[in-house]
Amino acid sequence: MKKITVLIVLILPMLSFSQETDTKDNTIFKQFLDNLSGSLETNGQWYTNDAVLGDFEDPLPEFDLRNEHIRVNSYLRLDYSFLENFTVGLQAESYEPLPLINYYPEYNDTRIATYYANFRNKKLDITAGYFYEQFGSGLLLRAFEERQLGLNTALRGGRIKYTPTDFLDITALYGQQRVAFDVSESDIFGFDTNFDFTKAFEIKGLNRLSLGLSYVGKKEDFTPPVNEFDPENEFDITDFPEMINSYSARVDVDFGNFYINTEYALKGEDVTFIPPALPGDGILEGKYFDGNALIFTAGFSKRGLGISNTFRRMENMTFTAERNAKDISSTEFQFNMQNLNYLPTLTKQQDYSLANIYIYNTQPGLFLQNFGGQAGEIGNSLDVFYNFKKGSKLGGKYGTKFTMNFAYWALLDAEFNQTESTYNAEFLKFGNRLNRDINFEIRKKLNKNWSSIFTYINTIVDKGVALGGNLGTDGDIKSQIVIADVTHKLGSGKSVRLEGQHLWTKEDKKNWAGATLEFVASSKLAFYVTDIYNYGNEIKEDQNHYYNVGGSFTKGATRVALNYGRQRGGLLCVGGVCRFVPENTGLTLNINTSF
Amino acid sequence: MKHFIRLLVFAISFTLSAQESLPTTEIKTLDGTTTSLQEISKQNDLIVVSLWATWCVPCKNELDAINELYTDWQDETNVKVYAISIDDSRTVSRVKPLVNGKAWDFDILLDTNNDLKRELGAATVPLTLIIKNGKIVYRHSGYTPGSEDSLFEEIKKHS
Numbered sequence: 073m074k075k076i077t078v079l080i081v082l083i084l085p086m087l088s089f090s091q092e093t094d095t096k097d098n099t100i101f102k103q104f105l106d107n108l109s110g111s112l113e114t115n116g117q118w119y120t121n122d123a124v125l126g127d128f129e130d131p132l133p134e135f136d137l138r139n140e141h142i143r144v145n146s147y148l149r150l151d152y153s154f155l156e157n158f159t160v161g162l163q164a165e166s167y168e169p170l171p172l173i174n175y176y177p178e179y180n181d182t183r184i185a186t187y188y189a190n191f192r193n194k195k196l197d198i199t200a201g202y203f204y205e206q207f208g209s210g211l212l213l214r215a216f217e218e219r220q221l222g223l224n225t226a227l228r229g230g231r232i233k234y235t236p237t238d239f240l241d242i243t244a245l246y247g248q249q250r251v252a253f254d255v256s257e258s259d260i261f262g263f264d265t266n267f268d269f270t271k272a273f274e275i276k277g278l279n280r281l282s283l284g285l286s287y288v289g290k291k292e293d294f295t296p297p298v299n300e301f302d303p304e305n306e307f308d309i310t311d312f313p314e315m316i317n318s319y320s321a322r323v324d325v326d327f328g329n330f331y332i333n334t335e336y337a338l339k340g341e342d343v344t345f346i347p348p349a350l351p352g353d354g355i356l357e358g359k360y361f362d363g364n365a366l367i368f369t370a371g372f373s374k375r376g377l378g379i380s381n382t383f384r385r386m387e388n389m390t391f392t393a394e395r396n397a398k399d400i401s402s403t404e405f406q407f408n409m410q411n412l413n414y415l416p417t418l419t420k421q422q423d424y425s426l427a428n429i430y431i432y433n434t435q436p437g438l439f440l441q442n443f444g445g446q447a448g449e450i451g452n453s454l455d456v457f458y459n460f461k462k463g464s465k466l467g468g469k470y471g472t473k474f475t476m477n478f479a480y481w482a483l484l485d486a487e488f489n490q491t492e493s494t495y496n497a498e499f500l501k502f503g504n505r506l507n508r509d510i511n512f513e514i515r516k517k518l519n520k521n522w523s524s525i526f527t528y529i530n531t532i533v534d535k536g537v538a539l540g541g542n543l544g545t546d547g548d549i550k551s552q553i554v555i556a557d558v559t560h561k562l563g564s565g566k567s568v569r570l571e572g573q574h575l576w577t578k579e580d581k582k583n584w585a586g587a588t589l590e591f592v593a594s595s596k597l598a599f600y601v602t603d604i605y606n607y608g609n610e611i612k613e614d615q616n617h618y619y620n621v622g623g624s625f626t627k628g629a630t631r632v633a634l635n636y637g638r639q640r641g642g643l644l645c646v647g648g649v650c651r652f653v654p655e656n657t658g659l660t661l662n663i664n665t666s667f
Numbered sequence: 668m669k670h671f672i673r674l675l676v677f678a679i680s681f682t683l684s685a686q687e688s689l690p691t692t693e694i695k696t697l698d699g700t701t702t703s704l705q706e707i708s709k710q711n712d713l714i715v716v717s718l719w720a721t722w723c724v725p726c727k728n729e730l731d732a733i734n735e736l737y738t739d740w741q742d743e744t745n746v747k748v749y750a751i752s753i754d755d756s757r758t759v760s761r762v763k764p765l766v767n768g769k770a771w772d773f774d775i776l777l778d779t780n781n782d783l784k785r786e787l788g789a790a791t792v793p794l795t796l797i798i799k800n801g802k803i804v805y806r807h808s809g810y811t812p813g814s815e816d817s818l819f820e821e822i823k824k825h826s
Contacts, residue, residue, distance in 0.1 A: 106688070111788020149788060153688070192691060206780040209756040216755070216780055219790075235701070268699060280698045326698055333760065369760045378764025416757030421722035455761055457768020473731070473769055515731070523812075525724070557724075559812050567812040595807065595814035629806045631791070664808070666788030 107153050111666035113219065116144040117172055122657035124616060125638060130173050131654055140170045145179075147219060162187040173656065175222040176407040178252035185253060186226055197233035202226040205245060207264045207286040208322045210414030211337035211365050212391065215249070225393075225411065226250045227260060239271035249393035251410060256393035258292035260412065280326035290316045290412065292395060297353040307353065313360050316340040318391070332370050339363035339391055345399040347442050354399065359493045361438060363388030363448075365415075378457035382418055387448035387484055387497050388438035389415055400442070418453045419509050420477040422529070425604050426575040426586050429640075430533045430549050432481060432507035440495060443542040445488030447497040449506070451481030470517035479509040483544050504544025506534040520561075527555040539580065551577035565594045573604070583608025599623040604640065622660075630665040689801055690786040694751060695777045697763055702776070704783065707749060708801045713826055715748045715818070718784060718794040721761045722754070726793040727769075729810035733818075734771050740819060744826035751776040753784045753792060799825045
């Protein structure tokens with residue numbers, strides 16, 4: 073496979089250059105190129121030793137031994153379409169000589185990672201090879217790619233989508249989940265259908281009334297573990313869930329200004345794991361538990377005002393391609409690999425650096441034997457968007473945009489009998505609080521050349537969630553953050569942006585201050601310098617600056633960004649998926665282009 | 668490293684012939700109707716597409732800025748702006764209230780599992796495209812204050 077990649081990579085550019093020299097005899101080749109599209113993303117980093125933070129160290133001992141300071145992750149995607157309805161494509165990925173730190177260690181080579189062939193017309197969409205998919209809100213199935221986190225859960229197999237009319241669609245799929253350059257040792261089956269009543273029966277006065285139903289099945293063989301201390305003792309495999317059948321139903325109603333989206337999922341019985349510190353064979357014998365989730369969003373919006381509230385309850389909803397990825401001591405669990413479904417954290421996703429220090433992480437799983445036991449999560453998130461009109465008292469000349477978010481998340485209230493390995497969870501009862509978040513954002517254009525964004529965040533995050541450990545019992549981290557972000561236009565595409573941030577907390581590493589200065593020279597070229605400073609840290613030696621300087625150049629479909637600086641350690645979360653990242657210092661180069 | 672250089676050379680050699688045709692990838696309107704970039708461009712000669720997300724500050728800055736000028740743009744050029752949200756199920760429920768709260772006048776579309784984003788090779792948002800008669804004629808990623816003016820210059824060239 074490697075050789076093929078190299079060959080393709082070598083030959084195609086030659087062909088492409090030759091096209092330049094030959095102008096008349098190139099119709100076939102030109103046509104070939106017209107039908108070809110693709111993109112390249114390259115993220116390289118040179119990790120340097122830091123006099124203050126210490127020498128570069130890879131958290132994985134086997135990688136650390138190789139002492140590679142320069143690492144490059146690259147993704148090349150090619151799609152070729154022909155005969156109107158057909159497309160073929162592939163994605164080659166390269167992690168050389170090793171992946172960037174904190175990537176799943178099996179991303180460690182240069183290979184063709186995914187490939188597919190697709191036929192699509194008005195009614196049919198057939199794919200063989202690797203494909204991405206999401207059923208409903210993803211409570212049971214989401215195959216997706218998130219390069220920054222090293223996640224790619226594409227399925228390898230086949231999928232048929234059939235849309236006979238504009239009010240009905242049906243999807244059936246089979247596949248094995250991609251796991252780095254391999255696939256899972258399990259088979260995934262899926263079926264999904266959506267029916268739109270408004271279109272089918274031409275209902276007046278209703279923008280939308282639709283029903284969706286999904287099924288996801290997972291089949292994985294099981295070899296019973298042998299008890300080291302008692303090899304005679306056989307693992308009882310009666311009722312063992314090799315096949316897990318899961319179902320979900322959803323209804324979306326939209327009355328115009330008012331709308332409701334709701335989905336309920338029932339996950340079939342699956343195993344739980346005994347924590348490594350306790351005696352046992354890993355998998356709990358003879359006790360299997362099903363899971364469920366309910367998500368309910370209601371919103372009201374009209375011009376100038378938007379309100380949306382989402383309630384979600386999840387009990388034992390971790391659903392992985394291979395059961396071992398549910399074991400918290402597995403590498404796959406630690407790197408968030410092999411998730412079949414998508415259960416994002418529903419707090420507001422913040423852009424500013426200090427707002428990403430103490431953040432909440434969703435807790436969907438069942439852990440029967442860990443600490444006091446935990447069964448899942450329950451909570452609510454409310455958003456309000458309001459526009460003070462131009463000319464009004466608060467709106468001023470340009471109007472003022474106001475955003476508010478309130479979120480509250482808690483453990484499911486449940487009782488655990490750890491000697492019997494059973495539990496009982498309440499349906500709508502909040503257990504210990506894990507997170508409470510109130511934040512406001514005001515955007516105001518002051519005059520033709522000045523505009524500003526003010527943000528206030530008041531958060532309470534459970535210590536167990538933010539720093540690791542038992543959940544809901546070890547106290548909280550309360551913090552407040554104020555951010556002012558001001559942009560001044562200098563004319564002819566130039567502008568300056570200044571951002572000041574401050575975080576107050578009496579816990580953990582105490583107060584932080586931060587600032588960013590950005591200079592935009594044109595729509596193509598920008599530079600910035602930023603620093604966050606943990607001046608409140610009680611340990612004097614740890615009162616660190618995390619500075620960064622960099623710039624970016626954009627032209628057409630190509631963007632190049634260069635950055636030097638220190639990255640703060642901590643939980644790295646994108647789209648609700650998080651992982652611990654150690655501090656590091658270095659030079660980063662990102663190149664993206666598409667064609 | 669060698670591989671990387673090969674990839675780079677390879678990709679750069681291709682940028683000489685940039686993608687023009689439009690993806691047929693399915694995207695959804697806010698009321699759940701399925702459409703695609705290709706279909707939208709069949710209905711309008713000249714469109715601007717912006718890939719954005721509710722959590723992306725520069726994206727919202729760009730769309731706020733365009734919204735203020737949108738009526739003038741339409742008077743002058745007949746251009747239509749489509750804002751395609753790449754919010755996944757973590758944040759997609761914020762799209763509709765945010766759009767209304769901000770009183771944006773664009774057509775809003777959803778690319779919830781990022782199929783279109785992948786097909787367009789957009790590593791970052793915002794990504795802004797001008798599409799004329801079914802062909803991508805201009806492409807820019809990122810937003811800097813004032814770049815809405817240069818975007819409008821480009822629009823005028825193609826109107």
